[in-house]
Amino acid sequence: MTEPVVVLIELDETLLLGLLEAAVADADPLEVMPPVAGPPGWTTERREAFLEFHRRRSLRQETAIEKTYVIEVDAWPVGAARLEKVPGGVEAGIWIGRSQRGRGVGKLAAAELLELAKADGAERFVASTTEDNLAARKLLTGVGADLTVRGDGVEAGLDLR
């Protein structure tokens, strides 16, 4: 199998609708944003919440707290990654659409995300996941992070200095 060509592009308003489409087509709402009350699935409320989540956290200058990157494979949005400044470093997050998982996209995107964090001068790269999320744990150890289990949670950390 040929290695996918993975590119991270900083999110903007134009890319946001494509990212929503990718999430709706290929991910569970809980994998890509905080819980929103209501019946399961991509309800109108959840679609609006997804847009507002990214506008508030990344696109609206007055409220932005993180940079979000659209993950593209062959120029097609398949997921997103984020870097949020936290005390002592940056916190990373990533999701890939289900149909694209398990073929190395996450690994390539995580490596690129790490480079973006370094280029931004971050001193430490941190991320958290759950104990049962084997793919995320492998992804994080794959970039060289140390994992610490805390209850059901797993904290990952990597010094970048």
Ligand SMILES: CC(C)(COP(=O)(O)OP(=O)(O)OC[C@H]1O[C@@H](n2cnc3c(N)ncnc32)[C@H](O)[C@@H]1OP(=O)(O)O)[C@@H](O)C(=O)NCCC(=O)NCCS
């Ligand atoms: C975590 C996630 C981003 C991984 O993306 P991916 O494209 O599937 O990852 P890759 O194909 O690059 O695989 C990365 C590693 O995980 C392993 N892996 C992938 N899916 C796996 C699974 N279901 N179970 C166990 N290991 C798995 C791969 O073998 C690879 O390990 P290796 O480095 O030893 O070869 C993806 O599963 C996802 O979006 N999950 C939902 C959101 C999420 O949990 N985000 C993480 C929060 S930090």
